Amino acid sequence: MSQAQALRFKRPLIKLSGEALMGGASYGIDAAALQRFAGEIVGCQRLGAEVGVVVGGGNIYRGLAGAARGMDRVAGDHMGMLATVMNALALAHAVRAEGASARVYSGLSMPAVCRPFQRDDAAADMASGACVIFAGGTGNPYFTTDTAAALRAAEMGCDGLLKATSVDGVYSADPKTDPSATRYDAVSYAEVLNRNLRVMDAAAIAIARDNRIPVLIFSLLQAGAIPGALTGATRATLIDGA
Numbered sequence: 392m393s394q395a396q397a398l399r400f401k402r403p404l405i406k407l408s409g410e411a412l413m414g415g416a417s418y419g420i421d422a423a424a425l426q427r428f429a430g431e432i433v434g435c436q437r438l439g440a441e442v443g444v445v446v447g448g449g450n451i452y453r454g455l456a457g458a459a460r461g462m463d464r465v466a467g468d469h470m471g472m473l474a475t476v477m478n479a480l481a482l483a484h485a486v487r488a489e490g491a492s493a494r495v496y497s498g499l500s501m502p503a504v505c506r507p508f509q510r511d512d513a514a515a516d517m518a519s520g521a522c523v524i525f526a527g528g529t530g531n532p533y534f535t536t537d538t539a540a541a542l543r544a545a546e547m548g549c550d551g552l553l554k555a556t557s558v559d560g561v562y563s564a565d566p567k568t569d570p571s572a573t574r575y576d577a578v579s580y581a582e583v584l585n586r587n588l589r590v591m592d593a594a595a596i597a598i599a600r601d602n603r604i605p606v607l608i609f610s611l612l613q614a615g616a617i618p619g620a621l622t623g624a625t626r627a628t629l630i631d632g633a
């Protein structure tokens with residue numbers, strides 16, 4: 392109890408991109424990366440948090456990239472959502488291997504594989520200490536898993552959205568291409584949207600804003616980054632109404 396009170400969020404929704412699961416490879420699921428992230432997610436639970444996770448699918452397929460190569464966009468997005476289910480099944484297995492319980496819910500219904508998303512059941516699982524992994528994005532084409540993360544965070548009553556990424560926060564410009572880019576410790580939803588800061592989709596930021604869900608942007612580079620984001624040890628930018 393006292394540990395949970397020291398956390399930034401009691402019920403975080405963690406957004407893990409598919410790309411993170413590639414580790415150093417250029418495609419697919421890297422076993423070491425998978426084990427590391429599962430361990431860190433379970434580490435968040437052991438600190439006292441009730442954890443939900445939205446996984447992306449970009450390590451396997453992205454509808455937009457498929458469309459650029461001539462694939463029908465909607466079919467491509469269905470393929471991307473299926474990719475997130477593969478990642479979710481792998482992550483659930485890895486979480487169980489860490490000794491924790493895991494449940495997969497999918498926004499795309501495939502009951503032979505995992506549970507169709509049902510808010511009350513998923514909330515009960517989170518409250519009972521299972522790691523609840525949300526697959527299948529929003530279940531609709533033309534969205535991303537960032538938007539699915541904001542949506543699930545709102546539906547599940549999460550008090551924070553942790554977006555694990557490859558940069559250590561929000562910058563005024565892309566730090567990889569613009570050396571004059573400056574980093575924010577905190578920034579408002581409005582500034583992210585008005586300045587088009589591209590840390591998450593505008594739809595995701597708008598859902599977070601409308602439901603007053605603070606968003607933490609942090610880098611996965613350092614081991615322990617995810618529980619560190621929860622305790623404040625990992626450098627991060629806080630996006631909220633300030």
Ligand code: UDP
Nearest residue numbers: 409447448449453454468471528529534536
């Ligand atoms: N996707 C979708 N609807 C959603 C979420 C995802 O159609 O609600 C598809 C879309 O094609 C996307 C792919 O799934 O490119 C993988 O998701 P995303 O690109 O968000 O994964 P990440 O970048 O987090 O790995």
